[in-house]
Amino acid sequence: MILCYRGMRERTQTTKGHRPMSRIVPDIDTLDQHLHQLEFHPEIYCPVCCPHCGIGTLWRHGDYYRKADRERRDGDRLDPVPIPRYYCPGCRHTCSRLPSGIAPRRWYLWAVQQAAIAFVLGGRSFRRSAGKCQPNRRTISRWWQRMKERFALHSFHLRNHFPALGRHASISSFWPACLEQMSLVDAMTWLDRDGVVIP
Ligand SMILES: [Zn+2]
Numbered sequence: 001m002i003l004c005y006r007g008m009r010e011r012t013q014t015t016k017g018h019r020p021m022s023r024i025v026p027d028i029d030t031l032d033q034h035l036h037q038l039e040f041h042p043e044i045y046c047p048v049c050c051p052h053c054g055i056g057t058l059w060r061h062g063d064y065y066r067k068a069d070r071e072r073r074d075g076d077r078l079d080p081v082p083i084p085r086y087y088c089p090g091c092r093h094t095c096s097r098l099p100s101g102i103a104p105r106r107w108y109l110w111a112v113q114q115a116a117i118a119f120v121l122g123g124r125s126f127r128r129s130a131g132k133c134q135p136n137r138r139t140i141s142r143w144w145q146r147m148k149e150r151f152a153l154h155s156f157h158l159r160n161h162f163p164a165l166g167r168h169a170s171i172s173s174f175w176p177a178c179l180e181q182m183s184l185v186d187a188m189t190w191l192d193r194d195g196v197v198i199p
Helices: 002-009 031-040 110-121 126-132 137-161 163-167 171-181 184-193
Strands: 059-066 081-087 094-096
Touching: 031 081, 110 126, 110 137, 110 171, 110 184, 126 137, 137 163, 137 171, 137 184, 163 171, 171 184
Parallel strands: none
Antiparallel strands: 059 081, 081 094
16 A cells, blocks of 8 residues: 555656656667667657646757766767757646666666666675776665665566566565566666656
């Protein structure tokens, strides 16, 4: 019951009665792919309807820029990247969707986060995990803390979609099993579709 309530409470991105809009555009895993799609197929970023009021016709409303990949060095740098924004003439809100590689609120790509979390799940310390990938120990520790805080909610929703994951009760058992079936971004996409705040 508590989980259901928390889940309901988190559905803040949508108005009552509307199915939550997925904020993730699938299958765009790198910044290069994103820039290519944005140039040649920008329509795939347009939400089907306004996440605030449900109106079905949105107008392109420029771009905003965000940093997305701290791993890249100058000279090979695509950051910050444009993210298309859309305007709803009905309620005058703007909205946008992120390509699947880019994580909301974090400057590292999902793939980098998954690699770091995999090291932690494999039993490495934060310090040793940081030695294996770019984010520092404190960043990885923060990600792991967040995963622990969200575990009950995330696992509840993912088990609804993938009942076999119900066999894995603990976080140290659940996430390796989940990441064997799908990438971290795929798992987050499922959660995002359910209206759960990610990561
Ligand atoms: Zn609207």
